Amino acid sequence: MSLPPIADNLARVHERIARAAARAGRSADDITLVAVTKTHPWAYVAAALAAGHRDFGENRPEEAYAKFIENPEAADQPFRLHLIGPIQSRKAKIALACRPVLIHSIDRLKIARRLDRLAGEQGIVLDALLEVNVSGEPSKHGWSPDALRAELPELLALPHLRFHGLMTIPPYDPDPEAARPYFIALRELRDALAAAFPQADWSHLSMGMSHDFEVAIEEGATMVRVGTAIFGPRT
């Protein structure tokens, strides 16, 4: 099996991040590149680790668990695993067993309550982001801005979840500029929530994928989730 040029691709993505950050007067150090390895085998992760990369994103908890936790090759490797996809209630346990550094995709009160209870049983606190459906597309996960505002008092009171900001996935459009209004909307929502709920940490905006991460950085992303631009197309 021949691998794509993962180290070169990572270097190129880092350069693009640095240029986008510079355009926005930001430091590239404030932006975490989450390399999305869903559907790809461990060898892709190993190549990125060898290139010095540490932050990886997976969509499905079962796949993340098999690749990063159960897999003997992953033992003692210095990765940080981010869960970035929707978590079904019956997958909450396995999501926790992945020991994620951050769950980007808490998208409803029910899963928040369940993860909070399970984390409490294990005596841990989970770091997480709240996923917002800024476009209102029915196919997208996440709260509407109004629903999130209404449920935030209960969310912020969950003792074993610690929130750090917002995540979104805009409607797909091959033109990256089409995503800009949604990135702006997420940032403005974050600013409003930070003013209304100053007890929480609102420092992170997880937004931007392979085709639009530069626009997301121009609009304030602190985490970009990039798969294809690093690992090539998924089959």
Ligand SMILES: *Cc1c(COP(=O)(O)O)cnc(C)c1O
């Ligand atoms: C797959 C995925 C990505 C990465 O998508 P690319 O277009 O391959 O960069 C980012 N975020 C989420 C939530 C994903 O599921």
